[in-house]
Amino acid sequence: MRGTMNALLCERLGPPESLVLADLPIPEPGPGEALIRVRAAGLNFFDTLIIQGRYQVAPDLPFSPGGELCGEISALGPGVTGWREGQRVVAYLGFGAAREYVLARADTLAAAPDGLDDARAAGLSVTYGTTLHALVDRAAIRPGETLAVLGAAGGTGLAAVEIGKALGARVIACASSDEKLALARASGADEVLNYAEENLKERLKALTGGRGCDVVYDPVGGDLAEQALRATAWEGRFLVIGFAGGGIPKIPLNLLLLKGCDLRGVFWGEFVRREPARHAANMERLLAWALDGTIQARIDEIYPLAETPRALQRLARREAKGKLVITP
Numbered sequence: 025m026r027g028t029m030n031a032l033l034c035e036r037l038g039p040p041e042s043l044v045l046a047d048l049p050i051p052e053p054g055p056g057e058a059l060i061r062v063r064a065a066g067l068n069f070f071d072t073l074i075i076q077g078r079y080q081v082a083p084d085l086p087f088s089p090g091g092e093l094c095g096e097i098s099a100l101g102p103g104v105t106g107w108r109e110g111q112r113v114v115a116y117l118g119f120g121a122a123r124e125y126v127l128a129r130a131d132t133l134a135a136a137p138d139g140l141d142d143a144r145a146a147g148l149s150v151t152y153g154t155t156l157h158a159l160v161d162r163a164a165i166r167p168g169e170t171l172a173v174l175g176a177a178g179g180t181g182l183a184a185v186e187i188g189k190a191l192g193a194r195v196i197a198c199a200s201s202d203e204k205l206a207l208a209r210a211s212g213a214d215e216v217l218n219y220a221e222e223n224l225k226e227r228l229k230a231l232t233g234g235r236g237c238d239v240v241y242d243p244v245g246g247d248l249a250e251q252a253l254r255a256t257a258w259e260g261r262f263l264v265i266g267f268a269g270g271g272i273p274k275i276p277l278n279l280l281l282l283k284g285c286d287l288r289g290v291f292w293g294e295f296v297r298r299e300p301a302r303h304a305a306n307m308e309r310l311l312a313w314a315l316d317g318t319i320q321a322r323i324d325e326i327y328p329l330a331e332t333p334r335a336l337q338r339l340a341r342r343e344a345k346g347k348l349v350i351t352p
Contacts, residue, residue, distance in 0.1 A: 026052065026099075032090075034089060035085060037085075038076060039340075040334075050124075053104075054101045054102070056102075057100075058099070058113070058128055060126050061095050061096045062121060063142040065352065066148075067090060068339070071336055074119055088120045092146060093114070101130070113136055115134075116303075124352045129300070135308075137312070140311060143323050144323060148321055149307065151347075152187065153292060156309065157295055159188060159263075160306075161302070163263055170193065170232055170257070171188040176197035181243060182346075189214075196231055199217075207345060217231070241263050244269040245266065245272055250276070262288065265290050324347060327349070
């Protein structure tokens with residue numbers, strides 16, 4: 025028995041204010057596992073959904089929100105090699121990080137480099153990991169291609185702007201207000217488009233000289249998806265990231281035929297589970313980029329564990345201008 029720890033629990037499905045602090049036993053690592061003392065955990069929009077039972081992953085109750093973290097290895101389970109106690113690492117769990125200690129599969133860990141602070145390291149896995157997987161593994165984006173990013177001021181959207189530029193793409197940031205577009209421009213966008221004021225399809229076509237976009241990155245869904253698909257270039261790739269806009273669009277398949285283009289799903293969490301070695305390589309690349317300034321990994325605010333509900337409320341209201349992080 026290792027003692028007890030603080031944990032923020034979802035004991036019943038509901039809004040952030042229904043979460044409760046509890047005292048739980050610190051677990052023992054099993055075969056292939058590492059016990060990690062959490063130094064910082066990143067929050068994401070899906071955390072606001074998972075606690076309400078509105079996400080594609082439905083953990084058994086009770087569970088902790090928080091899908092990603094930076095921490096320190098406290099103990100190693102049988103059969104684990106290549107890691108040592110005291111080593112600082114980054115881990116993706118899916119859920120469960122809003123507590124002082126967690127168990128993680130050792131083969132999915134990445135070493136956190138010296139010089140990169142805990143908060144920035146903790147917030148890389150989901151938004152940047154999803155985006156690097158989307159643009160490289162799924163879209164095979166090439167330097168000089170045009171990338172349109174919908175929801176460009178959200179967490180994944182800003183990551184797509186930054187990573188798109190790092191990969192040599194021409195980035196068109198699309199969002200619903202000039203304030204959001206200013207943030208995307210500051211993150212490196214070449215062009216900006218306010219789809220609350222301009223027709224998305226027509227403006228994307230105009231910005232590409234009528235050719236259309238080589239890659240569309242869509243974490244929004246809803247009515248914007250078909251407009252963006254209609255502005256996709258011949259042999260373009262439309263990346264389905266998520267549906268933060270609320271609606272799951274029904275796409276006319278004749279558009280794919282006429283454009284010779286692809287719809288490509290991006291299920292990053294399943295990619296991590298199925299291909300841990302490729303995920304670990306992607307994380308090493310992202311951590312190096314964060315360390316040398318290629319990507320900003322912008323932090324909006326850091327909260328103590330007990331104030332996680334307030335942070336989740338801000339995410340639900342879409343008020344965050346960068347990552348929200350908790351420190352158990």
